[in-house]
Amino acid sequence: MKYDLSAFMDGELEPDAAKAVLAELKRNKEMRDAWLDYHLIGDVMRQTGIITLNLSEGFRDKLALEPAILAPRRPMRTRTKIAALSAAASLAAVAAVAWVVLQGNADKVKEDKIAATVQSNAAMLASLPRYPFNSTTREYLLAHQEFSPSTTMQGVAPYIRTVSDGGEEANR
């Protein structure tokens, strides 16, 4: 494990292995001693510190008196890209699912509309007063129904009336 610690210190360890080293540093005194030794060696070689300064003895006692910190987790800069990509991927997935669902709903809405129109047309047809049309009147109405203002409002109702009336006539 010290082998990994050496690479970890140099920032040359994979993230998963680094996590294992950090966990080991927490529970293994020998590892912490090695951490101290390796950093001391680096400082001596670079001449970048007071070699004899070692706060180990007193500092740990002082730190023990400090309340443990429980800071809220913040998104760190290194995670921003991953978080943004994750969010974008999630959004895309939700959009795809929503599109499929809405497409299905749209078909259903269309079917419902048609059913409602047929129903209302049937009800409207039933409510119309019956006139004794003869064949001349029927032909006249059929020929001029496109000029009737009711055509756009009632959809296919006038046409249905004509045809069904024709059917009744034939049955007679």
Add this chain to the structure above:
Amino acid sequence: MGDREIDQQLVERAQHGDKHAFELLVIKYQRKLGRLLSRFIRDATEIEDVTQEAFIKAYRALPSFRGESAFYTWLYRIGINTAKNYLVAMGRRAPTTTEFDVAEAEMFEDGEQLKDVNTPENELMSKQIAKTVNQTLQNLPGELRTAITLREIEGLSYEDIATIMGCPIGTVRSRIFRAREAIAEKLRPMLGTSKDKRW
């Protein structure tokens, strides 16, 4: 993962109650911070006290550390402010901002000044440690000595060292580890192994 990322991981752990993680940062930066503070505090005991105080302040301020700057930059600022406050409290003149710059301080060659702040015992200990490190380094096989020197003094990555030495990265990793262990082996009897002395 670079040096800054390592510090960031340790900071995040400390921010969530892991005091051991903060202790690792203390071990890593105590000597550097001490050296920085020795620029305007002369007494060795005072330097140790102020350095310790600076680390305690940094620990208390950890929740406000957002990782926008490197941990050591943030720590050094706390160290400087702690030292200034200490000097004011002691009725001494604190350095102005223009007198002191963190970036400059890192480049600061302070060999002579360190002699002033060290006690005779510390001076002797420092010399013994330095001598042991240098002698062991000189006695190492050439490939181990080159690998650790390129890493510790030149600050090169394993990939760059591998290119220079014409060997695989795994070999570089192994050579640096073996060099460190060989030197640490010689240092351990000097540094003590009792629980009180070391973490």
